[in-house]
Amino acid sequence: MIRSAPALLAAKPRAKAQERSPPMPKVLSPSGVDALYLMLENDGETPMAMTMNGQVQLPASREVVWAKLNDPEVLKSCIPGSEQFEKTSESEFQAVATVKVGPVKARWKGKVRLSDLDPPNGYRISGEGEGGAAGFAKGGAKVSLSDKDGGTLLTYDVEAQIGGKLAQLGQRLINSAAKKTADDFFVKFAAAVTQPG
Secondary structure (H helix, E strand, O other): OOOHHHHHHHHHHHHHHHHHOOOHHHHHHHHHHHHHHHHHHHHOOOOEEEEEEEEEEEOOOHHHHHHHHOOHHHHHHHOOOEEEEEEOOOOEEEEEEEEEEOOEEEEEEEEEEEEEEEOOOEEEEEEEEEOHHHOEEEEEEEEEEEEEOOEEEEEEEEEEEEEOHHHHOOHHHHHHHHHHHHHHHHHHHHHHOOOOO
């Protein structure tokens, strides 16, 4: 009996340890999530991919639409939040825009380049920008123009990568914000192509 007492005493702490073990994941989980968020925010090496495509019917000829797509003043007036859109070379632009996505609002600075120019049928537009603490974005879009119903059908296919705080907002919110930005742009652009000059 005397020899069995230490074994009984030793068993009690083990039983208590087992009782305490279930809450452990609850304590560790938030720190793990915080670490993940910190990693995404700091290194920017885990970007989120985004794709978007669509078509817009414009009430103007391909030649007019093409000219407007290459006019920095027109693009500046149509891009939501645009503060600056200046031509720096025949195929490059410097851009500054303030954009709000969900709870994240940032002033973006970046470069935009045009390539694969095929007037008046389309081109490829690509760019990259930094939004400070909000993160970064880079990507490109293929823009094609074709005659349709007495006007021009503009088709676009976008592929982009987003990192930092913006990537943490999630795919659904990012896609929703991107679609709204595109819709807002084309509403203004459709009006711009009907203006003379």
